Amino acid sequence: MNKKKWLKRLIMAVLLVFALLSCFKTISGVDAREINAYNQSENIEKGTTSSQKKTQSLEDAYNWSKEYPHKQVVATGYTAGVESTGKTPNEPGYGITYSGVKVKRDLYSTIAADTNIFPIGTILFIPGYGYGVVADTGSAIKGNHLDLYYKTVSDVYNKWGKQTLDVYIVKMGKGKLTEKDLTHLNENKAMQVYRQQYIKSEVE
Template sequence: MMTSFFSARRRLGLVTLLSIALFAGSVPAEGTAAGEEEAKPSEADRRAGAAAHKEDALPAVLWNDTAGAKARQVQVIATGYTAGVESTGKRPGHPLYGITYSGVKVRRGAVSTIAADPKVFPIGTLLYVPGYGYAIVADTGSAIKGRKIDLYFETKKQVFQQWGKRKVVVRVLRQGSGRLTEASLNALNEAVAAEKRLPGKRLES
């Protein structure tokens, strides 16, 4: 009887353990409904996450990848100016109205003209200015000395509403040679408008 009793208890114990194991396996994990698998991120979720990460990153996709990665970064104080009398002392009708130090006309486009200290950024230097876009040094200014740049806008209202005065870190995509022509600026704007980024050959020229 003793042997049968202990054998029976051992069998009962095994049955009990097996029942517990089976029950535990049937209980859904915390946060998961019964009969459902653990939620996995969908393809749409993965794409959304990747897009959010891209937005947080510097916009290197806008320029030639190699140049963007190697670009020198410089912190500057950036202000805004117009071609008007409040900034240049010239009014429409003046023979030099809207004409920069380099000789090209001011413009706000795919690549906009800006003023800088030529000792820091020579004429023709190509920059990427966060919040403003591509910019090329075409002008100078009596108050623009050292690490300061002046961004061109078409109206005073745009200067105050869209910019004001900011401290930004610009990327130097191409060092200028000291000169800039209307033809080269037009070609650069056309290339960016067509390709939506700076072609590598334009950065090397």
């Protein structure tokens, strides 16, 4: 077989591989980084080697500054309570965000933002906090200002306070967020190794 035919077959094979990978991403919603995280979690469960048992933190797992665009923001913390929202637990709408989902502190937590900057559903990675999903707004949240949800006032002050930092834009929202969307993010099997790290850090 001549060189031209070999070259043509090689090009076709490469194109086929790219097409299959693209199709897999479109159908499954899982990218290469998530596959890597899943493989890490599988190796940890099997206990194959000591190096595989030590999973990196989210901050160290990716080169955030190279993989995602960033924006400098001022980030504060808030709770669902009267001190932040003016609502008490027995009032209608307590703990319900502008998007309609309940406030949540998890691997993917609900945060508030100016929707002219970050539309509802935008996923940000916030160093020191984790993933934040824009679900809420606020009269004082204007411009490059975020409000990060915490369960208690003491958590707001002890774990965050007020910080100016770069956040990374993982995915821009389309103006909508549902409980199903948030559950899907937090229960994504490929990300459970990191979710367990988060849960452990919250109870320590």
